[in-house]
Amino acid sequence: MAAQPERTVHDPVSVSSPVARRLPSSFFWKRLFSLLGIMPIGVYVVLHLYNNSHSLQGQASYDAYLASSHDIPYYPILAWVFVYLPMLTHATYGLVIIKRGRMNNLHYPWFRNLKYMLQRLTGIGLLLFIPAHVYKTKWEPQLKGEVLNYHHMVEGLHEPLTLGVYLLGVTGVAFHLANGIWDFCYTWGITVGPKAQRSMEILSILAFLAFWSLGLNAIRGFFL
Numbered sequence: 091m092a093a094q095p096e097r098t099v100h101d102p103v104s105v106s107s108p109v110a111r112r113l114p115s116s117f118f119w120k121r122l123f124s125l126l127g128i129m130p131i132g133v134y135v136v137l138h139l140y141n142n143s144h145s146l147q148g149q150a151s152y153d154a155y156l157a158s159s160h161d162i163p164y165y166p167i168l169a170w171v172f173v174y175l176p177m178l179t180h181a182t183y184g185l186v187i188i189k190r191g192r193m194n195n196l197h198y199p200w201f202r203n204l205k206y207m208l209q210r211l212t213g214i215g216l217l218l219f220i221p222a223h224v225y226k227t228k229w230e231p232q233l234k235g236e237v238l239n240y241h242h243m244v245e246g247l248h249e250p251l252t253l254g255v256y257l258l259g260v261t262g263v264a265f266h267l268a269n270g271i272w273d274f275c276y277t278w279g280i281t282v283g284p285k286a287q288r289s290m291e292i293l294s295i296l297a298f299l300a301f302w303s304l305g306l307n308a309i310r311g312f313f314l
């Protein structure tokens with residue numbers, strides 16, 4: 091029997107692979123999964139980190155941001171349509187890819203294979219971080235009958251465990267999104283040749299540094 095061709099590192103469900111044949115309409119789902127990661131999820135995350143940078147301008151500015159962010163007509167519907175449902179869809183298909191994929195970074199310790207493994211690890215990390223974060227910022231204040239404001243965030247982030255989780259969360263999201271942009275360009279045929287893929291690698295490293303700085307600075311704002 092002829093040996094199966096080796097699956098490429100960045101194409102865990104390439105249409106010719108045996109994995110892809112088991113996934114329903116994987117061509118459609120892979121592209122939808124990739125698109126959702128950038129739009130609306132990636133756009134939401136960058137805006138969210140930027141908006142939370144109001145912390146750098148102090149209590150009045152941060153509380154004004156929180157008040158204005160709640161003062162949007164149909165807010166819960168918009169949050170479900172543009173944030174929670176896309177995240178759930180992206181995470182579900184991401185788990186399918188992880189379950190059916192193969193970690194080959196131990197056999198091929200290249201930079202791209204390291205990214206392949208980190209993309210999966212940060213995806214799982216974010217599945218833990220996001221519910222914990224939504225609990226801390228939305229459910230906990232309601233359960234305790236408190237108002238979510240700058241003071242609540244300062245108190246929370248001065249707990250060492252919460253601070254550690256947030257530092258890991260913003261590092262994980264910065265990597266996952268920046269490397270996700272690389273994956274998106276590959277999946278959608280935007281970066282076809284090796285030269286374009288290498289250039290995109292440099293751009294995604296710069297994107298990582300930008301997203302990471304944005305997140306770390308937003309946290310720093312609660313310690314000024």
Ligand code: HEM
Pocket residue numbers: 135138139142156159160169173216220223224227228238256259260263305306308309
């Ligand atoms: C610097 C770090 C961060 C800070 C200070 C922060 C702060 C907040 C605050 C205060 C809220 C409640 C907002 C509101 O009720 O209007 C919130 C909600 C939320 N955050 Fe973050 N966040 C951070 C990072 C992240 C990251 C990295 C993600 C995702 C990967 C994320 C995803 C969410 C989601 C999904 C919600 C709920 C949105 C909603 O239901 O309105 N956050 N965050």
